[in-house]
Amino acid sequence: TQLLEQSPQFLSIQEGENLTVYCNSSSVFSSLQWYRQEPGEGPVLLVTVVTGGEVKKLKRLTFQFGDARKDSSLHITAAQPGDTGLYLCAGALTPQGAQKLVFGQGTRLTINP
Amino acid sequence: SAVISQKPSRDICQRGTSLTIQCQVDSQVTMMFWYRQQPGQSLTLIATANQGSEATYESGFVIDKFPISRPNLTFSTLTVSNMSPEDSSIYLCSVSVMGVGYEQYFGPGTRLTVT
Numbered sequence: 001t002q003l004l005e006q007s008p009q010f011l012s013i014q015e016g017e018n019l020t021v022y023c024n025s026s027s028v029f030s031s032l033q034w035y036r037q038e039p040g041e042g043p044v045l046l047v048t049v050v051t052g053g054e055v056k057k058l059k060r061l062t063f064q065f066g067d068a069r070k071d072s073s074l075h076i077t078a079a080q081p082g083d084t085g086l087y088l089c090a091g092a093l094t095p096q097g098a099q100k101l102v103f104g105q106g107t108r109l110t111i112n113p
Numbered sequence: 114s115a116v117i118s119q120k121p122s123r124d125i126c127q128r129g130t131s132l133t134i135q136c137q138v139d140s141q142v143t144m145m146f147w148y149r150q151q152p153g154q155s156l157t158l159i160a161t162a163n164q165g166s167e168a169t170y171e172s173g174f175v176i177d178k179f180p181i182s183r184p185n186l187t188f189s190t191l192t193v194s195n196m197s198p199e200d201s202s203i204y205l206c207s208v209s210v211m212g213v214g215y216e217q218y219f220g221p222g223t224r225l226t227v228t
Contacts, residue, residue: 031214042117042205042219043156050214088155092215099144099161099209101217106155 003027006089006104013079014112021074021107023089032072033101034063035088043088079111115140115208117220125226126196133192134223136206141186144209146217147179149202156205162189196227 005024013019023032031050035043047056049065049072056063060083062075076083086108090101116139126132136145144163148156160168160181168181182190193200207219 033216035219040221040224042207042221045114045216045218048213048216086153090217099215099217100146100158103156106153108153 003102004089004091004104006107008107009105010108012110012112015080016078019076019079019109021087021089021109022071023073023091023104024071025091026070027091027093028069029091030069030094032065032069032089032091034072034074035090037086037088038084043086079109081111081113084109084111114212114216115142115210115218117206117208117218119206119220119223121223122221123224123226125228127228128197130196131192131194132196132225133190134204134206136189136191136220138187138208140210142208142210143186145183145189146207146209147181147189147191148205148207150205150222151202159191159204193225196225198227201225201227 007022031048033048034046036046037043047063052067052069054065060077064073086106088106089104118137120135146161147159149159150156158171159174159179160170162168162181162183164183164186178194180192203222203224205219205222207217209215209217
């Protein structure tokens with residue numbers, strides 16, 4: 001059983017479209033992070049959310065942490081080919097164990113020109 | 114944040130041999146992590162390495178197969194021992210840094226192919 005369910009696992013859309021990636025769990029997380037990974041590279045941290053209901057924006061990317069801190073979403077507006085990559089959500093179960101993360105399965109996103 | 118380098122970036126090894134992967138970080142950190150990743154898939158944690166203590170291994174990973182050293186606060190090694198083709202994967206190290214909560218920063222990975 002996956003502790004963090006990420007969906008969809010694959011998504012291919014046209015440039016200019018909007019999309020949302022979801023990360024869900026039955027567990028409460030003290031913090032949740034989103035990463036993007038490109039081929040041949042390690043995951044790059046995009047954002048960390050720690051407060052229930054928190055919304056953070058990074059240019060065309062909007063990240064939301066659920067009120068109960070069990071789920072999160074990543075919304076991309078007007079997707080561009082440069083957004084192509086593997087998106088990973090990862091959560092810390094407790095503040096004490098915050099340094100050890102649980103990862104979702106990943107979403108492979110392809111933006112077609 | 115932290116800048117992490119890994120060596121080698123890739124290698125092709127024969128079955129039965131061992132490979133040691135090095136991970137260097139540009140600042141002192143308490144916790145370092147080693148992950149395995151199949152191409153296009155998510156990350157699986159192998160072990161957590163604290164300086165001055167034995168590494169803590171996740172279920173399914175054992176010290177004899179994946180010995181880890183952590184001699185100081187900026188360096189760690191992971192050895193993949195007695196390799197088989199099933200060990201072919203990408204191996205990543207990461208460090209935990211206090212930012213907005215604890216945040217992990219990753220190295221570029223080592224792509225290992227076992228023939």
